[in-house]
């Protein structure tokens with residue numbers, strides 16, 4: 423593990439690792455759901471390269487160290503009268519980690535965080551330091567923006583910020599069918615729209631955030647603590663643990679989670695209205711699908727999850743096969759799913775004794791999150807899987 427204290431030390435670390443025949447990975451906050459930041463070679467922590475290096479409030483261009491954590495960045499930007507145009511669900515990531523993975527928020531008219539980058543300072547494998555900007559070879563900037571750490575170590579980035587703004591956030595539990603019927607209108611008429619659904623329950627928790635000229639009126643500390651920590655974290659963790667221990671209770675637990683998902687409204691600084699407090703460890707998977715297929719995709723996902731365990735997997739396999747055969751000639755499609763392998767795995771599972779199948783099913787059960795990114799909107803399904 424190397425912790426360089428500046429850009430030149432970072433470059434020297436990369437060169438030293440190369441000379442020693444070691445691979446290198448730069449880690450941010452380690453919040454990726456995959457092992458993208460892992461390495462058996464030298465892991466570089468750029469935490470010391472953090473904070474605002476230079477800022478021009480007139481143009482909104484702000485240069486920051488790659489290891490700057492978004493939560494700290496947001497506060498610093500606010501002091502400068504600036505803000506990030508869009509943000510994701512949490513603010514614990516580093517700016518380099520967030521752009522390297524295409525971290526996104528919501529909003530049909532807004533792009534992901536990497537699109538708010540004007541320039542990247544990148545240390546390449548030979549220790550060279552490159553300024554990648556919009557002029558000249560701008561394709562290098564495009565490639566480096568979502569480079570997943572593969573193109574080099576980012577030491578600093580210049581962000582294109584906007585004047586600080588306020589968001590009105592309204593969370594409301596609504597009938598799922600009603601939300602899906604009005605999905606397109608809601609996506610178009612709100613600056614930010616997302617929803618959580620619950621299999622075994624007919625409701626959805628809808629989150630809508632819109633810019634407002636009204637002054638911030640944040641929730642009281644106690645109300646925020648009860649909702650954000652007690653309900654959204656402790657209660658979820660307890661339900662999750664109970665569902666894992668007693669899988670038969672999952673439908674009831676999910677319905678309870680749906681009832682606990684309460685509404686609320688607040689007007690707050692943009693970055694506070696974007697970020698949530700997430701203390702429960704979970705994994706998440708994202709699918710990118712066309713917006714007009716949102717309702718269908720969601721219903722199918724919920725249906726598959728509601729079937730649970732191995733049955734759910736088989737149903738999903740049939741869905742995947744069905745979609746492939748409907749749309750394409752066999753052999754002509756390029757979906758990254760190896761149908762034969764999926765079939766073999768399911769045949770092998772079916773051939774196992776019932777006890778072993780049940781163990782597999784139990785391992786597959788838990789409360790997790792699925793995210794469908796639909797035309798720029800996040801549709802989250804907090805579900806038993």
Ligand SMILES: Cc1cc2nc3c(=O)[nH]c(=O)nc-3n(C[C@H](O)[C@H](O)[C@H](O)COP(=O)(O)OP(=O)(O)OC[C@H]3O[C@@H](n4cnc5c(N)ncnc54)[C@H](O)[C@@H]3O)c2cc1C
Pocket residue numbers: 447448449450451452453454455458459468488489510511512514515516517518519520522523524525526527570571572574575576577700
């Ligand atoms: C609770 C939770 C909620 C989340 N919500 C969202 C969401 O709303 N939207 C969304 O899109 N994502 C979301 N994510 C995913 C998260 O934003 C990304 O995984 C992000 O990459 C994490 O940033 P990090 O600093 O932890 O990066 P890491 O996980 O440490 O690294 C991610 C990748 O970036 C590379 N990297 C990091 N720093 C550098 C650098 N200096 N130079 C070169 N490469 C580098 C790493 O090598 C790795 O490949 C969420 C994750 C969690 C845990």
